[in-house]
Amino acid sequence: MADRAPSVPSTSAPLLAATAPPPRVSKSTSAPSRIPPASSLARFGDKIYGAVTFLASLSIFIIILWLLYQLTGASLPAIHKFGWSFITKSDWNEETNSFHALPFIFGTLYSSLIALVLSVPISIGAAIFLSELAPRWIRTPATFLIELLAAIPSVVYGLWGIFILIPFLKLYVFQPVIQPHVPIYHRHLVHSVIRVGHSHLPFSYNHFDTTHIPLAQVKGIGFLFTGQSAGYSMLAAGMILAIMVTPFITAVTRDILRAIPRSQREGSYALGATQWETIKQVVIPYAKSGIIGAVILGLGRALGETMAVTMVIGNQSPSTPSGVSLSLFDSGYTMSSVLANKFNEAIPGLNLAALVEIALVLFGVTVFVNIVARLLVFYTAKDVHGGK
Amino acid sequence: MLNSFTQTWKGAVLAALGLALLGGTSAQAQQITGAGATFPAPLYLKWFQEYKNATGAQVNYQAIGSGGGIKNITAHAVDFGASDAPMNAAEMAAAPGILHIPTVAGAVVVAYNIPGVGPGIHLTSTIISDIFLGKITKWNDSQITRLSPGTKFPSTSIFPVHRSDGSGTTNIFTTYLGEVSPEWKDSVGAGKSVHWPNGLGGKGNAGVAQLIKQNDGGIGYIELSYAVTYNIPYAGVRNAKGKFIYPSVENTSIAAEGVTLPADFRKVITNTSAPEGYPITGFTFLLVYKNGTRPEVKKLLEWCLTTGQADAAAQQYAPLPPSVKRRALAAVASMR
Numbered sequence: 198m199a200d201r202a203p204s205v206p207s208t209s210a211p212l213l214a215a216t217a218p219p220p221r222v223s224k225s226t227s228a229p230s231r232i233p234p235a236s237s238l239a240r241f242g243d244k245i246y247g248a249v250t251f252l253a254s255l256s257i258f259i260i261i262l263w264l265l266y267q268l269t270g271a272s273l274p275a276i277h278k279f280g281w282s283f284i285t286k287s288d289w290n291e292e293t294n295s296f297h298a299l300p301f302i303f304g305t306l307y308s309s310l311i312a313l314v315l316s317v318p319i320s321i322g323a324a325i326f327l328s329e330l331a332p333r334w335i336r337t338p339a340t341f342l343i344e345l346l347a348a349i350p351s352v353v354y355g356l357w358g359i360f361i362l363i364p365f366l367k368l369y370v371f372q373p374v375i376q377p378h379v380p381i382y383h384r385h386l387v388h389s390v391i392r393v394g395h396s397h398l399p400f401s402y403n404h405f406d407t408t409h410i411p412l413a414q415v416k417g418i419g420f421l422f423t424g425q426s427a428g429y430s431m432l433a434a435g436m437i438l439a440i441m442v443t444p445f446i447t448a449v450t451r452d453i454l455r456a457i458p459r460s461q462r463e464g465s466y467a468l469g470a471t472q473w474e475t476i477k478q479v480v481i482p483y484a485k486s487g488i489i490g491a492v493i494l495g496l497g498r499a500l501g502e503t504m505a506v507t508m509v510i511g512n513q514s515p516s517t518p519s520g521v522s523l524s525l526f527d528s529g530y531t532m533s534s535v536l537a538n539k540f541n542e543a544i545p546g547l548n549l550a551a552l553v554e555i556a557l558v559l560f561g562v563t564v565f566v567n568i569v570a571r572l573l574v575f576y577t578a579k580d581v582h583g584g585k
Numbered sequence: 586m587l588n589s590f591t592q593t594w595k596g597a598v599l600a601a602l603g604l605a606l607l608g609g610t611s612a613q614a615q616q617i618t619g620a621g622a623t624f625p626a627p628l629y630l631k632w633f634q635e636y637k638n639a640t641g642a643q644v645n646y647q648a649i650g651s652g653g654g655i656k657n658i659t660a661h662a663v664d665f666g667a668s669d670a671p672m673n674a675a676e677m678a679a680a681p682g683i684l685h686i687p688t689v690a691g692a693v694v695v696a697y698n699i700p701g702v703g704p705g706i707h708l709t710s711t712i713i714s715d716i717f718l719g720k721i722t723k724w725n726d727s728q729i730t731r732l733s734p735g736t737k738f739p740s741t742s743i744f745p746v747h748r749s750d751g752s753g754t755t756n757i758f759t760t761y762l763g764e765v766s767p768e769w770k771d772s773v774g775a776g777k778s779v780h781w782p783n784g785l786g787g788k789g790n791a792g793v794a795q796l797i798k799q800n801d802g803g804i805g806y807i808e809l810s811y812a813v814t815y816n817i818p819y820a821g822v823r824n825a826k827g828k829f830i831y832p833s834v835e836n837t838s839i840a841a842e843g844v845t846l847p848a849d850f851r852k853v854i855t856n857t858s859a860p861e862g863y864p865i866t867g868f869t870f871l872l873v874y875k876n877g878t879r880p881e882v883k884k885l886l887e888w889c890l891t892t893g894q895a896d897a898a899a900q901q902y903a904p905l906p907p908s909v910k911r912r913a914l915a916a917v918a919s920m921r
Contacts, residue, residue: 291751292774359795367799427744427800429785512749512786516719528785534749538788542652542751542777546675 265560272554274547283554287520289535291544296551300520302558304431304529308506309499311435311525316443317492323443324450329476340451347444355508358437363509366436367428371526374422424527429511432525437505442495449494453487454480486577493570500563503533512538532559617881620647621654621667624691624753624790624808625869628900629667632893639888642881651753651777658683658872664882666872669753670777671851682875684920685850687868687913688889689902692809692837693757694819694865698797699724700739704818707732707829710765710856710864713822716804717745717762718772719783724802732829746796746805749786751778757867758806761855806865809837810901824864825856836863837903846909850916866903878920886917 269276275283275296286297323343327336424430461483465475481488511528514520522529532555543549619629626648633644649657651668658666659680671685695708702724712728715721721728725738748755756777763775773779787793790811797803797817809832812819821831830836843859846852853867871889873882890913894904905913 288780290774290780291776291778292780364799427785427796429796507749507788508792512788513747513781513784516783538750538786539778541650544673544675544777545656545679 265557268553268557268560272550272557275550275554278547279551283551284558287514287518289514291548294547296547296554298532298535298551298555298558300514301530301532301535301555302562303521304510304514304531305500305533305559305562307523308431308434308438308510308529308531309496311431312438312442312499313492313496315435315439316446316495319439320443320446320491320495321450321488323447324454325476325480327447328451328454329472329480340448343444343447346440347448351441351502351505352508354437354441355505358433358505358509362436363428363433366430366433370432371428371430375526420523421525423524424515424522427511427528429509429528430526431510431529434506434510434529434531435525437509438499438502441502441505442499445498446491446495449491450484450488453484453491456487457483486574489577490570490574493566493573496566496570497563500566501533501559503537506531507534507537510534532556532562617642617644617665617879617885618646618663619644619654619665619667619871620649620657620663621872622651622669622753622869623648624669625667625689625902627810628689628897628902631896631900632889635893635896636885636888639892640884642885644885650751652751654872655680658874661874664873664879665886667870668872669867669869670756671853671870672872680872680874684873684875684916685870686873686886686890686916687850687870687905687909689894689897689904690837690841690854690866690868691757691902692832692834692840692863692866693754693761693806694809694812694832695804695822696794696797696807696812696817696819697804698801698817700741700801702736702738702818705831706736706818706820707823708820709823710762714762714766714769716743717747717781717784718769719745741802743804744800744802745784746793746800746803747781747784747786748778748790748793748806749788752789753777753867753869754790754806754808755779757853757855757865760853760867761865764856808901809834813901822864824860824862825858826860828860830861830863832863832865834898834901834903836861837866838906840864840866841868841903841909842906846912850909850913869902873920875920883917883920886920887914890914890917 279286279296283297284302285299287299288295288297289300290296323339327339327343331339457480461479462475465479470478510531512530512534513528514530515522515524515527535555536552536559540549540552543552626646629646629648633646637643646667651670654663654666654668655672655676657663659676669691672680672683677683695713697706699706706729708729709732712721712732715728722743723740724743725740730736730738756775759769759773759775759779762773763770773782785796787796787805790807793805793807794811794815794817797805797807798815807815807817809819811817819832821829823829839859840857840862841854843857843862844852844854846854850868850870855866856864857866871886873886890905890910894910897904904910
């Protein structure tokens, strides 16, 4: 703890450690004395209850394995035909029966990444405000509104995207940025001679000459702003996703922050820490693994989101040879959008198998993200004493 | 493996259908079920309402898309399927004895949004193909402007829009371009879903219409009825006889007469030889089995091909020309 938060006096480490509840010890010693001896009928009931809950949990495994089996089975023709090139190449052509999914995989990951970059700071900020700083009269309605946001169906977000967000982006963001607008200052040192009285004084000053070039040509960041300016874009998809996942991350993070024992904060205040220092050095580190879990939950939703993304992303892979473009302004395509668009009219055979393989890949990506999340939470929990 | 997947899928459809039937046993004897194409759905719903008023038979039609219609009729899950695109060889092989019955024809129009330019600019197949291939990029390109001498074109960039979902509309449009432009055939091809070299994809006719409306310089292909409903200007296209035809219900019907149809009707009626025919049109089909279809369904089809035809034009669908109607009725009569 102390080495993670260097400015807290080292004496706080044993203090924080001591205030963390020692949960299991007290429970296990007091539990037997509280439960009265049960009748044999009640014990039988326990067994049934145990069996029922076991079956319930087993059903989850069975559903996942069955899903995996079915998806793999149905996509076998495509797996045999394309092998690994399915996820490394870009060509998707129903005419030539050539199916590769790289642009879609990239689109799913990139749009979700944009969503997280936009939503994580906002969510965590909002959660901290709601749990640590907000007066009660703001806290209750704000919490309610955030939970309301989480309950809005995604097609509503999509419609909002089409009619509000996209025209706005197009008019006030994309077109100004794509048109030559960014001033570039060229510095010239201009030498001139000024007559003062009878003597000639040499005089030089900086003269700024401005030319305007498109942001797309600015070195280093230009690659983010190439492409068409129609509004339907990776950025629009990322923004819609950000709005959709923010309530999730905020709500979970807020609950986690609320669950931190008061004694943690009091300990910090007692040592003379300010509110900001307490949040930064005690609250956030304590909740770190939980916050990561909340972010991953949001990422999970972003990866799988279909309808809202389909409505705003443009449904066209960028026209680069690889079908992949880092530009925020370019249109894109995600795995779930491809499924939503093409599954209904897919031709049976290789075409259908390739679409099912996309579903399989999406399944794989989701599982992978969840495993990474588990590991992250596990390691950060080990790192910080008292984490979940 | 794929088989077991589709088997399960069929099972699920049948189970769902079974549940639906359990719900309404009273109307069961008279109920006819159908599923498929969304494009003619408004007309079909009107037809089936009228048919119910006239005969008391309930028709339950679900507009789930042409592909869904083909899957359902292949699985024998419905009494009839509906599709905008003819079934291909693989699909036919999976459903032996299937018949295509054309009901109405529809025009696919090239709709656009050019600032300051009204409806009815002139386009040729070569120019449409070059626009969607990304070879013509400005509206004031001389190849475009010289076809419409009275119109002043701005220098706006052309912004092509296509369907992101598989659709019969795309099939009609790409079949047309493939037929008239060898380059199109080689680089893009024809089908319900193709590999578009550029532009943006919108979901459904409505999605494409929206994209065209929202973007200056936009151009895309949609069904005539959507262009009329959304009030988007569309182009006159030069047909095989060299005449520029502004699409309408009448010249869609005429187009259907100028094409030699195969015995099973499985053809997209593009590039008609009729002098007054619009070149980008196609039939929409009902799919039924030649053998084993219930007599109620046969009666319904006969009604659609005769009485029903009168309703078509009001909803921007072209009634079948007499020659095609006669052959379609003969095909229905051959069912047993």
